Amino acid sequence: MLLKNLINRCPQKYKKINIKGIASDSRKTKKNFIFFALTGTKQSGDKFIKDAVKKGAVAVICKENFKSKISGLPLIKVKNVQRSLAEACEKFFKEKPARIIAVTGTNGKSSVANFFLQIFNFNNIAAASIGTLGVMQKNRKKPIGLTTPDIISLHKELNDLKRKGINNVILEASSHGLAQGRLDGIKYKAGIFTNFSLDHLDFHKNIKNYFNSKMIL
Numbered sequence: 001m002l003l004k005n006l007i008n009r010c011p012q013k014y015k016k017i018n019i020k021g022i023a024s025d026s027r028k029t030k031k032n033f034i035f036f037a038l039t040g041t042k043q044s045g046d047k048f049i050k051d052a053v054k055k056g057a058v059a060v061i062c063k064e065n066f067k068s069k070i071s072g073l074p075l076i077k078v079k080n081v082q083r084s085l086a087e088a089c090e091k092f093f094k095e096k097p098a099r100i101i102a103v104t105g106t107n108g109k110s111s112v113a114n115f116f117l118q119i120f121n122f123n124n125i126a127a128a129s130i131g132t133l134g135v136m137q138k139n140r141k142k143p144i145g146l147t148t149p150d151i152i153s154l155h156k157e158l159n160d161l162k163r164k165g166i167n168n169v170i171l172e173a174s175s176h177g178l179a180q181g182r183l184d185g186i187k188y189k190a191g192i193f194t195n196f197s198l199d200h201l202d203f204h205k206n207i208k209n210y211f212n213s214k215m216i217l
Contacts, residue, residue: 003059006034006088007076014074017058022092022152024085031056036085039063086185089151093159097169100186104173104217105194112192116170128161131172148177151184175213191217
C-alpha cells in the first residue's frame, strides 16, 4: 500500500513509497515497514527510530518536537502519533467483521465473551472472541498474551477473522487497552459494561482515571 493511502497530509515527495507492514516496536520492524514512534508509559519510541531503520523501516511517524535528523529517510512529524497509527491500521487492515462488540468492566469480561461465543457456536453461526483466553473460535484457540492486544495485532486479527468468513466478534476491552488507545480505529456495533470496582490503581493512579478509561468505550 502506498504511503499516501495510510497517512493524512503525506508530503508530496513521499506519497509513492510502498509500505508492506506497520510497526510500533522496533524489534518487530521489517523491510519496507512504516514505524510509528509512540510515547509509552516508560519510554519514548523516538529512542528506537534508528533501530527500526536498521531493521528496514522506509518511513517513520514521530511527534512534532522530535529534533534529530535521519538523512535519506521520510520522517513525518504529526500532532498525535497514536491517532495516526490508529488511522493507518484501519486503512492497512481494512477488512473487518461486520459486527464487532467490545466488553469492559472490572470483572466478567472473559465470561461475557465466552457466553457470546458459546451462543453463536450453539446456533452454528461463525464467531470469535478475543481476550484473556486468546483468539477463540469454535474449534481453535490462539494465545495472544494480553487481554487486549496491541493496536496493530488487534487490527490484524480482525482482518484475518474477516477473511476466514467470520462476521461476529466480541473482544475484551481492558482499561489499560482503552487508555493506551489499543482499541482505536475500530467500528463497534455495541459496547458492554459489566461492573466497576477498585483495581489497577498502580497504572491509573486514582479511581477517577480508572473509571474514565472504561468510559472511553
